[in-house]
Amino acid sequence: MLRLKKASLWPLPARLASAALTAALVAALLHLAWLHGLLAAVQAAQGEEARLRTTYLQAQARAGRLPGWREQQRRAGAELARLEWQLPNSQQMAALLSDINAAGQSRGVQFTLFKPGLPQPQAYYVALPIAVQLRGAYHAMGELMADLARLRRIVTVHELALTGGKDGMLTLDAVLHAYRLPDAQERAALARVPPLPIQQAPLAWRVLPDFIPLPYAGTALPDPFAAPLQAQQAQQAQQAARGGVAGPDLRRPRAALESVALPALSMVGSVRHAGRLSALLLAGQRVYRVEVGQHLGQDHGVVTAISEQAVQYRELLREADGPWRERRGSLGLQVAGSAGAAAKASLPEAAP
Structure with a gap:
């Protein structure tokens, strides 16, 4: 019976067979260790392949949206330029x-x-x-x-x-x-001021709707400040009965030339339209066309008559709480330099 303690005394065939069996076991163990490492490497490669495939598909999807993003960039640039145009230098x-x-x-x-x-x-x-x-x-x-x-x-x-x-x-x-x-x-x-920290978040850009300012639509509504004027108007009527003239309508919209003092106005000409004569009044660098009944001056003035030589007007003045008084005057035609001034200025019609 062969014993390991006396392996050196075994017959040569037995020793050769034992050595071959030991070498086969060592080789099998080494092969198993190599296969285990190779299997781990294959699994890691498969995971990397899956990750790269996902990254590729995501990049491919983003590449498909690139034309849309470029169009959004172009529209955003145009919108930014339009908004910056509203800011003067x-x-x-x-x-x-x-x-x-x-x-x-x-x-x-x-x-x-x-x-x-x-x-x-x-x-x-x-x-x-x-x-x-x-x-x-x-x-x-x-x-x-x-x-x-x-x-x-x-x-x-x-x-x-x-x-x-x-x-x-x-x-x-x-x-x-x-x-x-x-x-x-x-x-x-x-540029020297450090910027404020900005939270990293995806930006969602959208086109802002065009802002269209609406015209003022409250003209037909009552003036909330007009209620205290009722007693004042009654007092004006009493004062007009005692002497003087009736006061002006304080609730009416003011005309453009009522913000200009009468000494700053000058008549530079006249025009006839549809059979009616209108005067051309110079205020600053602008020429206004006015007709009979339109208001001008800062004392409730109103045009009463127009000729080719002058504009007749009537003003209403009041001292303290006394009655309203009427004052009449005229603006004569300024011949010198009037043609040049009228040629350089626009001719908007003064609002009644």
Whole structure:
């Protein structure tokens, strides 16, 4: 019987067979270890293949959406350019302020305060606050707010406060904010400011609907400040009965030329249209066409007659709480330089 302790004494065939069997077992163990490592590598490769396949499919899906994204980028760039066009640069701000002033004058609203403040740089724009105080009728104020919304540039209204007066006119205190693009120095200053942390989140871009400002539609509504005027109108009627003339209609919308003092108006010509003679009045750099019955001046003036040589008007004045008094006057034709002034100016018709 063969024993392992006496393996050296085994016959040669037995020793050779034992060595061969041992070598076969070692080889089998090594092969099993190699197969185990190879199996792990195959499984890892299969996992990597699945991951790469998923990544490829996702990239292929994104590539399919690339034309749409490029179109969105193009539309976003066009929308950004359109929005930036609404922001003037520093050289164009003077024209914007002039447009605001002209909008008030066209509605018969008088600016008693127009004070621009210090620029307020923001991340992408510069806000210019403008403290204003206006006097005018209630509905004229509403029409002016609608006109500001229809300006080519962006103007917003803040801190609005309305105060009624004894003469029927309202005082509006507000802060207008005009916006412009930053200049080179302001952009350099903003570039030195560290940006605020932004949360990483997917951006969803969509086209904003076009903002179409609506016209003022409150003309037919009653003036909420007109109720206290009823007693005042009754008092005016009593005063007119004792002496003087009837007072003006304080609730009517103010005309464009009522924000201009009469000494600043001059007659530069006349035109005849549909058989009616109209006068051409120069106010500043603009020429207005007025007819009989239209209002002008800051004392409730109204045109009573027009000839080729002069414009006759009537004003209503009042001292303290006394009766209304009538004052009449005329604007004579200014011959010298009138043709040149009329040629350079536009001819809008003054609102009645």
